[in-house]
Amino acid sequence: MAPNSIHWFRKGLRLHDNPALQEAVRGAGTIRCVYFLDPWFAGSSNLGVNRWRFLLQCLDDLDSNLRKLNSRLFVIRGQPANVFPRLFKEWEISRLTFEYDSEPFGKERDAAIKKLAMEAGVEVIIKISHTLYNLDKIIELNGGQPPLTYKRFQTLISRMDPPEMPVETLSSAFMGCCITPVSEDHSEKYGVPSLEELGFDTEGLPSAVWPGGETEALTRIERHLERKAWVANFERPRMNANSLLASPTGLSPYLRFGCLSCRLFYFKLTDLYRKVKKTSTPPLSLYGQLLWREFFYTAATTNPRFDKMEGNPICVRIPWDKNPEALAKWAEAKTGFPWIDAIMTQLRQEGWIHHLARHAVACFLTRGDLWISWEEGMKVFEELLLDADWSVNAGSWMWLSCSSFFQQFFHCYCPVGFGRRTDPNGDFIRRYLPVLRGFPAKYIYDPWNAPDSVQAAAKCIIGVHYPKPMVNHAEASRLNIERMKQIYQQLSRYRGLGQVLAISEALMLDEKAWLTLSCSSPVTPHQLTLGIAHSDLWLVCSWLAMETQFMKPQIHSACADAASRDSLEIYSE
């Protein structure tokens, strides 16, 4: 008997390149596509209205595209674990399909559902299509540990087979005799809710700058590629004032929700490059956006505490300050630094900011000025940023706060200078902070330095109509760079207290991400051991002939081969 299938949408909200959906349809008698919405009353606090609206638009789009195939989307209230048993019975289901979710909680949830399904005699088919590669293969290739530097990641990728081709879009032809039984009251029972139904107050809500849905995503990718072809330049575009604004060719939110298949994007980029440049091997930098996403997914997939500082083996324990007042000022765009406030305003209003803008506000919150934990910033982004999913958001915050991933900490973005260099005229500020419109370009980034006459002329007195700057940046950054140095010095814990770390021959670090540490007799320069002890990240001993004052030294071991050398970044003082 032909099976009755359920395809379970979570991410992957699309009909193109959806191998799991294909498997649901293949040879089946009936197909029902479900999406679970819980909690239902998400709108009670009006948090994340842009994110919810985007999601609902994606679901609407899916429903409308499924209608063209004589099918519908089934939006269901409740938790999958509670609802599935009933659905399996009611619809006599024998096959369940879904796209693989690499995130640790996703894996846990899916394992439970799989078990439930097997107990009910339901066949479960899972397909990878949210990432370019099978992430477990990457980890395997790296000796069982996810790569912790982007360079290492790129090296591993370049050794693997290219990603699988995207599969064809679901069509009537493919569906064949497979149908979806749709009841008369489908829209009441299983229709896509509106924002109001979910409890959001939509009065005065401006229209979405980033409209959700697969249809929009596919239009955008064509535009994106057209622009690239026209420019015939695949280099990273130079940052200018315009880059800060939402672009009609921007794709990141669509990749996050899965409205756009990353594999489709990958192959279209490759094809275009080959056509324009007439060579066959595109450089890895062409796929920068996709590979960073993949990198963070890989780093997170085996680490349930990836989004925390405590108990996270790859996160340095930094003594961040707890300061709810300061955090609120940052989140609500009331820091008194127009550059920061304009960015946070754009974020809250539209749901997207340029990646360099993210660096600026993340640095300001954490290691640059406020010294507040990256976990707090991550939570704010999770609520407001359309393309912030768990792995990428947490990973990026750890990166930008110098809590992990081996990057340098000497460079701090200035909340005045950085903005000024990017957009000298200050148009971005004027657009998102209309109260500052009257300030000339000379003072718009640091209006507190403007003479009283200028402030009066601008009809904006600093401290009255717009807040005074909440910190003295020079002082704050001086203190914080000292703190960061202390942390990394402290990681060679016993120095300065009389004891010295012993070291032994460095093993091939591409095989193992950590080795054991022992303390006994004096250091000999050619031997070196890295370790993870307790909740500190890396304990390091200093053996460098040359001491660096401001940066993390890079040690290049003669015994490691070229490929693994880039994973040999070890910190000392």
Next chain:
Amino acid sequence: MKRRLSRDIEGSSSSCEELMEVCKRARHPSEDSGDLASNWAWIPQEVLLRIFQYLPLLDRAFASQVCHGWNQAFHMPELWRCFEFELTQPASSYLKATHPDLIKQIIKRHSNHLQYVSFKVDSSTESAEAACDILSQLVNCSLKTLGLISTARPSFMELPKSHFISALTVVFVNSKSLSSLKIDDTPVDDPSLKVLVANNSDTLKLLKMSSCPHVSPAGILCVADQCHGLRELALNYHLLSDELLLALSSEKHVHLEHLRIDVVSENPGQQFHTIKKSSWDAMVRHSPKFNLVMYFFLYEEEFGPFFRDEIPVTHLYFGRSVSKDVLGRVGMNCPRLVELVVCANGLRPLDEELIRIAERCKQLSAIGLGECEVSCSAFVEFVKMCGRRLSQLSIMEEVLIPDHKYSLDEIHWEVSKHLGRVWFPDMMPTW
């Protein structure tokens, strides 16, 4: 001391568990574990000491619960030479504080064993007060090292000055053998420095006091005049004077090893005094190998007095935007330069300035560039000229501007070739 110490989630007690397992077996020797197990209860104290030295404090504390002998070992003086008091409040910090009972124990039983002590405090005033409280009780200590470290906002500055000073001077007066003192971001003042000097002038080797606004140039001069063993000094530029440098270069003074100077602007347009070239020359003559580390946090227009003459700076950090012009002067006047970090410049390429630095700063081995621009060709030229002496090359990806000779993908091979190792620019996530 009972088991009230809360366990750290990540605190690995595997080593501790093993010890406890072994000790359990010692009490109930089983047939197949052999007689080795029963000897664990009788390990000599010296051996126990060595073992305990490898264990972190928490594991040692658990081990001390096992039996009377191990408890005694836990309290051996050698294990209490170094201690770091971590003073935090749950409302202001994520990290755990040193347990108050443990602090009481230390003061009661081990204060005269303490030699190397540091206090890490968070941004709350209570933590700073707690530190002062402990300090005032360290009457029997002859400390060699004392560090007061703020891990977030400098909370020592929020204390009433007299309260802080009286606590600190307890240590100054009683230790009499202070060798290393870190009191950055504290309200220490000239009179307390006098007390320090009166009691510790023979032993003081290291003094770090950046951002101590109550100290005057006269106060620090007193230290330099009396403490002839001083090897490392860190202070702010406003405390620097020609007299200070000459005092540090006097015959009686040992060779200085490390001088760190923070140049920080309070308000835009601040004026800074100059130091005579002759004072720097005297320093170099007296201490030819000394490191001069300078941190600049100035507005672009405040650099007027700096880099007009030759200055023996070895490590230079520009924390804010610095102009092309100033970087050009750096190239001309800093022959001893070893490390250079430029956080930001502007949108005009630094090609000429970098080449000049490669030419004239022959000791340069580390460079970090943030928001700057350098053309790829000039960068390759720079690396070629420096060659393998560049052991630290940290350039953000956006700095390098591709030109007709090199693209971004090609440049890392060229640079790697000249450096003799694999090199890539620093990357930032783009998503």
